[in-house]
Amino acid sequence: MDTKTTNIVLIILVVIIAILPLLMYGGLGEDEGYFGGSDGAAGDAIEESGYEPWFSSFWEPPSGEIESLLFALQAAIGALIIGYFFGLWRGQKNKEN
């Protein structure tokens, strides 16, 4: 298999890994205690033992919308840089040939 085909197969596998849990727990959601974050679950477990956090964030995204904005921004910055350099390298390689 050439690189391109291999990579497409690998990406399809990743998509399957991401979709599988959605099918397994189809119809269930946050209200039933599904698909919450593991970081938060650890925080809850600690608080259950009676521990009180001694410091809290200076600023928190005021809503889920704002949070998703910033997460999308994070992914976009990363994707932009990766795309830029791979495009550049491809151009350089074409020029060499």
Add this chain to the structure above:
Amino acid sequence: MHIMEGFLPPMWCLLWFILSIPVVVYGIIKIKKVTEEIPESKALLAVSGAFMFVLSSLKLPSVTGSCSHPTGNGFGAVIFGPAVTSVLAIIVLLFQAVLLAHGGLTTLGANVFSMGIVGPFVAWAVYKGIVKSKISSSIAIFFAAFFGDLMTYVTTSFQLALAFPDPTFEGSLIKFLGIFAITQIPLAIAEGLLTVVIWNALKDAKPKILEKLNLLSSKEVGASK
């Protein structure tokens, strides 16, 4: 793997800072050195950081019914080593702590230790071990990224069990491993696969720099010509 702001007692925050800071400082020195020796590696450094940015923003569902995210630390660790990766990790973790209230400033030392030091160290060691036995670098980097991701979360579980040995350290460790490590297994596989994707693309686009950084297995060297 993000320990939330204020969720580690001050003594533990301090300890993880003390352990992490020297590695980050060494990483900064190493970045200077490698970019001076091989100027082209600057672009590769940017891509490694960017890969971490993308992967750690992807919160994926897992078969345990909760969500978590990959770390993206295996890629940079294999290319530049764990110390340099700790510098990349601190940038990502600062962004998330300040803008997203994800992780925290007090827990930054602990989070850098897991995602920027232990995970990358394991990834780097696994890669070196496998590639030495003449196995393809693509296979080696899959296992490197898989274990780098998983060990990051195992480290977080240890950190929390040490700080909250309630009722016992072992019991607490099992509880946190249950929350983090089990959820992480399928995501670590996904991270491994995605790291192979970018690795293959890199091997296609820039084989020479990978040879220069001495990263390919002896079988692959020269094969790219």
